Amino acid sequence: MKWIDQAAYACAAQWSKCYCVTVSANGIRFIKPIKVGQLVEITASLVHTGASSMHIYVVVKSGDATENTTSVANRYLTFMAVDCEGNPVNVPAYVPEDERHMQLDLYQSA
Template sequence: MFKTTEDSRIQISELMKPSYANFGGKIHGGYILSLMDNVAFACASKHSRSYCVTASVNKVNFLNPIEVGELVTMKASVNYVGNSSMVVGIRVESENIRTGETKHCNSSYFIMVAVDEEGNKVSVPGLTLTNKLAAKRFIKSIIRQESDTKRSMDLENLYKNLDLHLEKLKDYKVQIDFK
């Protein structure tokens, strides 16, 4: 079975209340991450027709602050599928409801895994790519996955060449005092 990205695409909007603000008066990033996790769950569950869990979140950059009183809209779609995993791309935008001005606040990729009632992984439907944008997103997910795997291997090998890396630290603001 295959589904298109449009089959699982969802969008939610929520007005930002003062209770969501941090000490600086902006909407707390943790609150936004919680909303993003909920949207990723809904999108992945809609695609897989299964309960889904968050396996990881790939890099979140907060590009613009969100103000109290703004309308936040989150758009999510399944960009990639594996056997039981899915990459859900999420775009967060905020809108000043008085002026209509919108801004891109962040984008992120949530890796979700479909599971059964016992927590065992289950297979998910494949993805039908219906346009070049969907194909680009699928390919970018593969490249990101390959890059993450290489990075993990590089970090695992760090101890094998630790002395080489320690030499590089002379260019940084760090003091080495092994005892």
């Protein structure tokens, strides 16, 4: 779970060019356990912005290094950009780039 938060933070900080804090991490659910020694791949992408908030879609894949199968858990995390005093900072607006991102943005806007 720490890696999920760190990947989402990196995405939010890169977009906002500011320090960011986690606002929410809703219901992290792993479809299958990640076992010691398995490879883990985590990707994070921005799917929606508010004035100072950013919704990040995180995909976690894991699997045995000797097999071609992976397990996936998808989750959204919300981050807020803040200044050095902890006050919210406006972030650039996000415009979805393709159909997949448009669907993810619509889900977040609902």
